[in-house]
Amino acid sequence: MIALNDEQTMVLEMVRRFAREELAERAPEYDKRGEYPWPQLRKMGELGLLGMNTPEAWGGTGLDAVTWALVMEEIAAADPSVAVIFSVTSGLPQYMLLRFGSDEQKEKYLRPLAEGRWIGAFALTEASAGSDPKGLKSTAERVDGGYRLSGVKSWITSGGQAQLYVIMARAPEGITAFLVPAEAEGLSFGEPEEKMGLHAAHTTEVRMDGVFVPEADRLGEEGKGLHYALAGLDSGRLGIAAQAVGIARAAFEIARDYADEREQFGRKIREFQ
Template sequence: MTSTLPAPGMSFALNDEQRMIVQHVREYVRAEIAPKAAAYDRSGDYPHEQLRGLAELGLLGATVPEEWDGAGLDSVTYALCLEEIAAADASVAVIVSVQNGLPEQMILRYGTDEQRHRYLRPLAAGRHIGAFCLTESSAGSDAASLRLSAARDGDHWVLNGTKAWITSGGQADTYLVMARTSGPGARGISCFIVENGAAGLSFGRPEEKLGLHASHTTTVTFEDVRVPHANMVGEEGQGLIVALASLDAGRIGIAMQALGIARAALEHATRYAAEREQFGKPLREFEGVSFKIARMAARIESARLMALKAAWLKDQGQPYSKEASIAKLLASEAAVDCARDAIQIFGGNGYSREYPVERLYRDAKVTEIYEGTSEIQQLVISRAVFAELT
């Protein structure tokens, strides 16, 4: 079996510029985003204001090269910035993660120069929001069974069908849509860029979700939507290849979102345990509390190292699919467990919306589901392990 030792030269020590970027983002989100998170959770309003602020920092096109109006950050720095955003507001973080990890990477890696000029530039600059349309009501984990169809009509394709659970549905300007252009199975799927406002394109009401209330999730319906052939990303029949290749980067993003949630839970629980007294002494002095804090910290550190390894491998141009899946699996489990333990430490107060940990618990759960469930991550990991047998 292939060695699992760290790759030669692998280091996550930040240089001065990286450290300055992450510190600046931390200060910004703590001042401008975190104080508003509870209000947005209650109202369910889409966070346009927060996204505009992050766009000014270059974080809506974080890893896109500067030549395409992105910030040109390395994956490790971007990952740490995303953790900071998620610790402030996970709803905002998932919008940023989807934008950077899916539509932008798909166009950057597989698009034409014309597509990069027309669509990638405004996405990377934060003037537009992007969405990723793969999931359908009957095609979730089994993406190859999707039914949304695309029929050729001269220089156009005509799309019909419905996508489900689309982040930023109705809010996004640019949609990367997987559609069936030929027979059954993965090879019959192609990828198209569809603009908001296209005739026949409509959106359902935002789903009433357990958490991430400010991140709108909707159905997206296509009724004879005409898309120019020039808007096909990659070759015909390569849509699922384009989508799945980009999901690896997206999974690093979701891992960092989960880590931000977990870290916020730890920070709130630690402060509460230091200040709250029972039986005449601070909660921190009870092993039942301090041991929970210790395990929370251990899980976060372990998952973060795995996520940063995946990000580092991506920067080196090396395969990182297995590492991205491990990172997402560990980080999403850490988010759910840490948020639950934080509520336990808060006791009855943790169950109240007056305190932040109940929101963190609600926001955490979906990280085990979207961009590949925990079960799918285990399938990806186990296949990689068997493939490494020598």
């Protein structure tokens, strides 16, 4: 057990209330309809939850990693789809921008993400490049003033919903990360994939058909994109673990409550244990 400080206790109480009142009740309906949970995400933005790891100077709330993991656990216990979207937008694009972005990029892209006005997506995976992303085939051809991106990304969380896509593609010097706004010409999205769960967290293809990205929107150095992406994924793993804990806890609590309510042979079934 870790002892929580006053700030962590306060944040956790606020998030538990929010998760109970705003997420848990709506989660089954959103999941059934496969509807992206914009109202819930907007509320999280207003509460300062979508930019928890980003310093206040860039629009976030600048809380520590332990608080982020505790919040993730609570959100996942109430609505795993919201937790996945939350994990990606705060753990990947914001983390990568904060660590590797220029001040101009932080102002333009990190601030709206951290303030919760935008949702960010991370596009690394391709049909033939999953666990082994260095095999990715999307290209970034150098052109006057920037690059042209072509290729197809698979399984992108918040595809078609996010306002910013951090896309890894192969430039002349190697895999490079690019900051691509949703409205970029030549960028399009597939339909949400059919999954076994997490239906409200849309997962789609992201298609690039000669998308022009100005030099100013290349993240960091050319050829360093895979390193940046893996650094982001490393930080994100903590969030995935916290989600698993939250989901397991919620499953246990639901089963425990049911065992306390269901009767067979004239007794509550938990009494047979």
